[in-house]
Amino acid sequence: xxxxNSAEITDDEITExxxxxxxxxxxxxxxxxxxxxxxxxxxxxxKSLTSPEDSELFGKIRMLSDVxxxxxxxxxxxxYNPLRLGAERRAWRQDHGLAENPTLAIVxxxxxxxxxxxxxxxxxxxxxVITHAAAxxxxxxxxGEVADVIICGEAEVDLAASxxxxxxxxxxxxxxEGGPHLLGALTDADLVDEMDLxxxxxxxxxxxxxxxxxxxxxxxxxxxxxxxxxxxxxxxFMRYLRAS
Numbered sequence: 001x002x003x004x005n006s007a008e009i010t011d012d013e014i015t016e017x018x019x020x021x022x023x024x025x026x027x028x029x030x031x032x033x034x035x036x037x038x039x040x041x042x043x044x045x046x047k048s049l050t051s052p053e054d055s056e057l058f059g060k061i062r063m064l065s066d067v068x069x070x071x072x073x074x075x076x077x078x079x080y081n082p083l084r085l086g087a088e089r090r091a092w093r094q095d096h097g098l099a100e101n102p103t104l105a106i107v108x109x110x111x112x113x114x115x116x117x118x119x120x121x122x123x124x125x126x127x128x129v130i131t132h133a134a135a136x137x138x139x140x141x142x143x144g145e146v147a148d149v150i151i152c153g154e155a156e157v158d159l160a161a162s163x164x165x166x167x168x169x170x171x172x173x174x175x176x177e178g179g180p181h182l183l184g185a186l187t188d189a190d191l192v193d194e195m196d197l198x199x200x201x202x203x204x205x206x207x208x209x210x211x212x213x214x215x216x217x218x219x220x221x222x223x224x225x226x227x228x229x230x231x232x233x234x235x236x237f238m239r240y241l242r243a244s
Contacts, residue, residue: 184214
């Protein structure tokens, strides 16, 4: 296990600490932030828990990913911008044989997404929308104008099929950024290979939800701590990998 400190480690070393051994093997990592008392958000948004150090690490983890997977509700609530990295990270990706930017993939059953949203209109890479065969046909058609719509499942989204579909498109390195219901569903389907958890040094108080949500009969999964990174502001960044 690596224990890292932000004052003693270079950007390259941080990047290396979050690399996977074989990028050709499908790997789904989830990246979430939580308060000391387990809150997923403050005033309705997870951004209220983040710090500059967290944002920097968040950007590096995006840089390592082929595709960013997110629920439609999170796109609306968090006000997602088009998935475009900064110049240095785009250059790093090109140097490592990757597309300049990761692809954005949005999971949605109802397809309650606005085709004129900037996340589609200004995207550097055409986004993906993952839904199921029973989704409203008019919404499938409308979103098909601005994204590639992938059908996975009959009456609900089949997340295992979704992961396979992304890998088949050459996008095996998947980063899930939420929300809680998507994490709960991925956990229930036993698809999470890695959890990157940022612990914010705040007490949010009662009322906020957890980073996961959904059915209560999900089987627990065991993970092993791979590395920790401490920031000067008291934030702690932990990388957990699925136990073998």
